[in-house]
Amino acid sequence: MIRVLFIHQNLPGQFRRLMRYLQTRPDYEVVAIGEETAVRREPGGPKLRVIGYAKPDGPGDKTHHYLRHFEGCVRRGQAVARVCVGLKQEGFVPDVVVCHPGWGEALFVKDVFPRARLVVFCEFWWAADGLDVGFDPEYPVSLDDRLxxxxxxxxxxxxxxxxxxxxxxxxxxxxVHPAELRGKIREVHEGIDTQQLAPDPHARFVLPGGAVLTRAQPVLTFVARNLEPYRGFHVFMRSLPRLLAGNPELQIVVIGGDGVSYGRRPPQGHASYRAALKAELDERFDAVDWSRVHFLGKVPYAAYRSALQVASLHLYLTYPFVLSWSMLEAMAVGVPVLGSDTAPVREVIRDGENGFLTPFFDVALLADRALDLIARRHEIAQVGVAGRATVLARYDFETVGLPVYLDLLKPLDERVDERADADAQEVA
Known part of the structure; x- marks a missing residue:
């Protein structure tokens, strides 16, 4: 029996599919730790014990502002360490711990479980130059930000x-991680469920007012966890007047919340970037046909999937930052993707082969390219097929990601023994 402990403040986070798979295996015992609010959304079951911890206090008022994030992470790491000590006292000592380190939860795991294999999810390494920070001239950064x-x-x-x-x-x-640390990191995507996310020529998407969208009509989709500049929402919004004027039948479906996941807050006086940009467009243009732009907020997964399945084209924009699941999921259902010509997207999309690329900041070109592709949606269907093939070959959970994760889930001693055997064979 292999004991596995998952730790993620927003449980299950990137570990959802792996956790659910291990629960089907009799040779694994699975425990998960997350913040209490997340645990309430992801209850345990017969094969999964879930433990919540209270959200820690924030940093002190006199903490230097460079250190506020660090102090918050230390407090969170300490809260997780207390839960781990409790597990150890109960007799649960994991063979492997899988943790997202971004909020400090991995800091003290090895101090409580020194013989457990600790696997951390290396999502992003922040940099003051060359990546997301300073990429967008509309949101300049100061020396203080860089420090x-x-x-x-x-x-x-x-x-x-x-x-x-x-x-x-x-x-x-x-x-993007430093070369000194990169040797520890393996490339493996957490995996796309390509069986659930597949093309459906008969898909229907029902809008809140009752109107039904199908593949027979032109539909553009835009998806982000939160509608914000990091995901090019400001560029997308400014393309709307040209998009709507260029195709009077076009319906645009926008899925995502009004919060902020990354970067700075909305402009002063506006509750969200959506409100700020809508006000900007209404001031600049005589009449934007908002009746054909459907802001749906956060929707159930089945509705999200149906929206992608009826789309003629999916638009995905991002700073040089973490690649979103939504782009790969759109490709998995076979909808052609028009993505920003930024590094994380270029790794996946080859322009004109398995998707399309457009400069991030060129609003007019974005609109014109999207209108052309939608008008030729039947001609470019094979590009969508190629996009799905890319996801199957490189990002499928069962055939690509899972085998690597199962290797990483071997206990530390077993992995050490395997390496020793391999070294002996190499010497021999």
Whole structure:
């Protein structure tokens, strides 16, 4: 029996599919730790014990602002360490711990479970230049921002130094980590469920007012966890007048919340970037036909999947940052994707072969390219087929990601023995 402990403040996070798979295996015992609010959304079951911890207090008022993130992570790591001590006292000592280190939860795991294999999810390494920070001239950064960002990586560095293995979802995400630490990190995506996410020529998507969208009509989709500049929402919004004027039958479906996952808050006086940009467009243009732009907020997964399945084209924009599941999931259902010509997207999409690329900041070109592709949606269907083939070959959970994760889930002693055997064979 292999004992596996998952730790993620927003449980299950990137570990959802792996956790659910292990629950079907009799040779694994699975426990998961997350913040209490997340645990309430992801209850345990017969094969999964879930333990919540209270959200820790924030940093003190007098803490230097470079250190506020660090202090918050230390407090969270300490809360997780207390839960781990309780598990140890009960007799549960994991063979393997899989943890997202971004919020400090991995900091002290090895101090409580020194013989457990610690695998950390290396999602992103922050940089003051060359990646997301300073990419968008509309949101300039100061020297103070750059100094703070350097300190922000302290948590990731400490966690990765303590870990036995790291995993990064894409080659680009692995590559943004320092060369000194990169040797610990393997490239393996958490996996796309390509059986559930598949083309459906008969798909129907029902809008809130009752209107039904199908593949017979032109539909453009835009999806982000939250509608914000990091995911190009401002560029997308500014393309709407040209998109709507260029095709009077076009329906645009927008899925995502009004919060902020990354970057700075919305402009002062506006509750969200959506409100701010809508006000900007209404001031600049005489009449934007908002009746054909459907802002749906966050929707159930089945509705999200149906929206992708009826789409003629899916638009995905991102800073040089973490690649979203939504782009790969759109490709999995066979809808052609028009993506921003930024590094994480270029790793996946080859323009005109398995998708299409467009410059991130060129609003007019984005609209014109999208209108052309939608008008030729029957001609470009094979590009959507090629996009799905890419996901099957490189990002499928069962055939690509799972075998690598199962290798990483071997206990530390077993992995050490295997390496010793391999070294002996190499010497022989």
């Amino acid at each position: 703070r960002i350097r300190i922000k990586n302290s948590v990731l560095m400490q966690s990765l130094l303590a870990a036995d293995d790291g995993v990064a979802p894409t080659r680009w995400q692995r590559g």
